[in-house]
Amino acid sequence: GQNIDQPTEMTATEGAIVQINCTYQTSGFNGLFWYQQHAGEAPTFLSYNVLDGLEEKGRFSSFLSRSKGYSYLLLKELQMKDSASYLCAVGMNSGGYQKVTFGTGTKLQVIP
Amino acid sequence: EAQVTQNPRYLITVTGKKLTVTCSQNMNHEYMSWYRQDPGLGLRQIYYSMNVEVTDKGDVPEGYKVSRKEKRNFPLILESPSPNQTSLYFCASSGRRGRADTQYFGPGTRLTVL
Numbered sequence: 001g002q003n004i005d006q007p008t009e010m011t012a013t014e015g016a017i018v019q020i021n022c023t024y025q026t027s028g029f030n031g032l033f034w035y036q037q038h039a040g041e042a043p044t045f046l047s048y049n050v051l052d053g054l055e056e057k058g059r060f061s062s063f064l065s066r067s068k069g070y071s072y073l074l075l076k077e078l079q080m081k082d083s084a085s086y087l088c089a090v091g092m093n094s095g096g097y098q099k100v101t102f103g104t105g106t107k108l109q110v111i112p
Numbered sequence: 113e114a115q116v117t118q119n120p121r122y123l124i125t126v127t128g129k130k131l132t133v134t135c136s137q138n139m140n141h142e143y144m145s146w147y148r149q150d151p152g153l154g155l156r157q158i159y160y161s162m163n164v165e166v167t168d169k170g171d172v173p174e175g176y177k178v179s180r181k182e183k184r185n186f187p188l189i190l191e192s193p194s195p196n197q198t199s200l201y202f203c204a205s206s207g208r209r210g211r212a213d214t215q216y217f218g219p220g221t222r223l224t225v226l
Contacts, residue, residue: 041218041219041220042202042218042219042220043214043215043217044201044217045216047212048214063215083210087154087155089155096170099157099160099170100145100155100157101157101171101214102147102154102156103154104152104153104154105154105155
């Protein structure tokens with residue numbers, strides 16, 4: 001099975017930097033995803049890490065350490081519109097295909 | 113416009129009355145999946161499909177059925193809905209063969225079973 005942990009809620013100030021952590025335990029790991037979900041809306045894809053290291057994409061960066069079962073999403077220059085839930089999801093091999101399991105999400109509130 | 117559509121968006125029904133939630137994607141994606149989302153439990157996968165006529169159970173398949181007769185459609189069937197199936201349901205698709213990365217989600221279907 002899989003166990004994915006991320007904080008339930010976080011609060012950060014507009015213009016600041018926030019790091020959302022995700023730890024996981026799984027067998028057959030083959031990738032880690034981050035999705036953003038605004039209240040009442042569908043999740044949207046942010047990033048996908050397969051190899052160790054940092055992937056940067058504009059204001060958002062995602063880091064992966066496979067040996068530690070650890071990832072984080074870094075949001076810089078926070079804006080009010082970044083208030084949303086951030087979902088960590090782990091991919092694993094399943095009969096030659098990839099199965100994805102989501103964590104329960106971290107609700108981020110950006111305050112002025 | 114590339115998209116995943118679901119119908120209906122909202123549904124209130126009664127226990128035991130069979131229902132189908134449709135899902136369709138216009139991106140020629142092979143991978144499709146159904147999730148339910150509940151407070152405190154996050155997104156949980158119900159069923160997924162790697163291609164036409166290829167489906168498999170996710171983490172919470174009990175009480176649900178799916179079919180994949182065409183590449184674009186992946187309906188979710190509740191043969192005898194019960195109140196514990198009240199939830200927000202999302203359909204998703206992904207284009208990379210055999211992989212579920214970069215999933216595109218539909219707008220969601222909010223189901224209430226009385």
